[in-house]
Amino acid sequence: MTDDVGRTESRGAGWHVPEDDLRAYARGELAPPSLWSADTHLVACAPCRAVLAEMSDPAALDAGWERLDAELDAPRPGFVESLLVRIGVADHTARLLAATPVLRLSWLGSVVAVLVMTVVATNSIDPERVSQAPTLFLALAPLLPLAGVALSYGPVLDPTYEMTVVSPTHGFRLLMIRAVAVLAVGLGLNALASLALPSYGLLAAAWLLPALALTALALALTPRLGPVAAPGAVGAAWVALLVAAERATSGSSGISGASDPSGSTLAPFTAEGQVVAGVVAALAVGLLCLVRDRFDFSSDHRSAA
Amino acid sequence: MTSLGTTPSVPSVSAAGLCLSYGSTRALDDVSLRLGHGVTGLLGPNGAGKTTLLRVLATAVPADRGAFTVLGHDPGTARGRHDVRRALGYLPQTPGFHPDFTAFAFVDYVAILKEMTDRSARHREVRRVLDAVGLSDVRGKRIKRLSGGMRQRVALAAALVGDPGFLVLDEPTVGLDPEQRMRFRELIATAGEGRTVLLSTHQTEDVAMLCNRVIVMAGGRVRFEGTPAELSARAAGRVWSSTQRHPGAKAGWRTGTGAFRNVGDPPDGASLVEPTLEDGYLLTLDASEVAA
Structure with a gap:
């Protein structure tokens, strides 16, 4: 020494x-x-x-x-790549992740901006209604990881998709490497946003299971519906579900009165709704594993003859 | 020339009865072929099925029917497909790049996708292929700052990384100026030494200058398979010169000398001229239209 x-x-x-x-x-x-x-x-x-x-x-x-x-x-590794290597990711895996379009600062910046605006809007709501669920935040938060994962692999945002799909690296493996990274980042940002909503307690984390369910479902449907339609349809279904739940809740809260906090929580964010989201997530992950070999070919079937 | 020109006795790539439809369009209609060492040119008009054939052989999309092998591996099985992909270099019709990557980083990225995980061995290989395509000097430049011809060479370097035995090039000379095209031909000719190259192109000169075999496709079918000389020979006795465009000619155009060059069934006493590959190609397409 x-x-x-x-x-x-x-x-x-x-x-x-x-x-x-x-x-x-x-x-x-x-x-x-x-x-x-x-x-x-x-x-x-x-x-x-x-x-x-x-x-x-x-x-x-x-x-x-x-x-x-x-x-x-x-090449001098970029910010994301060197960060990944420093936390112990192998350098070749870090490169695969660095080529993920949504792991760029521009994407992360927009996610953070959306979350900050949502949190600010939620916190500025009349304090008397604080016992209700942060509905806007809970509705939006699951959509962000869904969009991130949808955009991380496939012909839409990966310009090298055609070369990638014929590489020996299995498409599903690459998808998982990227999806896990994007999910980790997305869920982490959401969690930080939840911490900025302390008055709602555990209810501020009710986005987590829906986020996992939506993301897994979109990936499982991708081989059948395509890389754009699958997340689009799943996102639309989520919005439709919330609108329906909102109608049902406002109908019943008219009777039970606005003072009852549980009456104003939309169905997906109640305990029962969370159980359903968890089951959907588990089933979707199972389905995704069944169709994993479909990611080994280009989803861009209708390209030029 | 003759030994190169015969049907490859031990084909590196062999396909039988490939069919693929997009809706009601038959992009590939019972395509069978055998490829050996050297450069095989794939000629055909737009919509002939060239890109579809290349994408099937590159394992990007599966065929509806039919089978093929690449260097003895069957891409119909997961294991075989993995082996084919390890032996494959693919330059797609519109190669995409991560524009913020440098030329080196991009080829390095493709090398990683080709499962080269040892960092120093991989970097040596990336340097080798960038040297081979003449891009050593700009390897540290971001791809968005490179010219179209240089980008195309980056894509070729990415296809060559890992020394693949089967190289699939989809119209690599499109959009290049004559000098770049010439340079690219040299690179492809070098790449064809000791490996199997399938080169799709619109340009009959590419085939005439580079290829030891040629396949002509039209309407999703193979219309001709042989040597460039054999394709030219198809027009033997069917190309003639005249002072006026001959009304019976399948094609006729005024050449630089002022005389008309006619391709088709010549009239009696026509002054026949030596056919070129292009003449043979035109007549093959014409015959295939009649057949269709």
Whole structure:
């Protein structure tokens, strides 16, 4: 350790590659992201290269140089990609995710904007009605992950779809990699928004099971209806369901009175509604697994002859 | 030339009875073919079924009927399809890009899709194919800043990554200027050494300059399969020169010399001229219209 610090200091001020890392590097065992830091640094730092040369055997050094050479024009990973690698995602999986259109900052920005506006609108509602459900938020929140997943794979937003579908990477595997990532991000943002609505308690999380149900259902229907119609139909069905529930609730609350908080909660967000959403989600996941091989071919069947 | 020109004895790709319909349109109607090493040109008018055939052979869409094998693998099974895709390079008609990726990052991305997970080996391979298509200098540029010809070469590099045994190229020379087209032909000719290339094109010159075999499609059917010389020979004795466009000709046009070149059934005493691949192609299409 003392020796390590001493050698580092002899290489001058500022950051240098730690000796343990250099040793691992010389053996070809250093993993990203430390590998990238070392590669980038070694290009610019002669003292570190000298230390590396001392601790390397010639063959390993040649291999290192060859790799460094290949590294010189390797793409600098973007924000999302380096973030993913830092949290432990393999670098090739990170690249597959970085090519997901909805994992761009522009998409995430719009999702955040929609959520912020919804939360602000919900919080600005008359405090006397606070015991009711945050209906606008609960109605909208499941649609955001649905749209994100729908746009993450397929001919609509992936310009390389045709090349992707004939690659050895199974379409369903790629779909799952992206869907899980998009869902994780989408659900995470929704959860943050729920935390901004503390007065509603657990009811502010009643979007979760509907979100999973809608997303799984849309994916399961995609092989049959296509990548646009399936999420479109599922989204429309959700809106129709809420409108019907709203009519039923306002009809009954007219009798029971607006002071009864449970009377103003739409059916999908009640305990019974949540159970139904959970069952739909489970069934849809089962169906999705059954049709997974259908994702192995292009859904763009009607393309030019 | 003759050894290249014969029907491949051990075909790398062989298809039998491929049919595919879109609604009432028969895009592929009982297509059978055998491809060997080298570049095979696929000629045909718009709507002939060229792209559909390429998409089926590239395993993008399954055929309604019929079967085919690629390098001994049967894409009808999940395992066989995976093996075919490992051996496949595909340049679609309108290749898409992630425009914010650099040329290097994009080809690297395709290499990852081709299951090359070892980072340094993959990067070496990406460099190799970018060198091969002459894009080493712009590998760090974002694709949206590259010219159309360069983008097309990026797409070719992506098809070549992983050294596939079967290369499917869908009209790669469309939209390129003559110089770029020439450069692209050189690249395809090099790519055809030691592997099987199926090249769809509108341009008979592409076929004349590049291909050791040619397939002509019309109306979803194969109308001709043979060597370019055999296709030209179809017009032997059926191309003649005259001072006026001959009314009986299937096609006739004034050439640079001022004389008319007529293709069809020549009148007695016509001054016959040497047929080209284009003449043979025109007559093959004409015969297929009659047949249809």
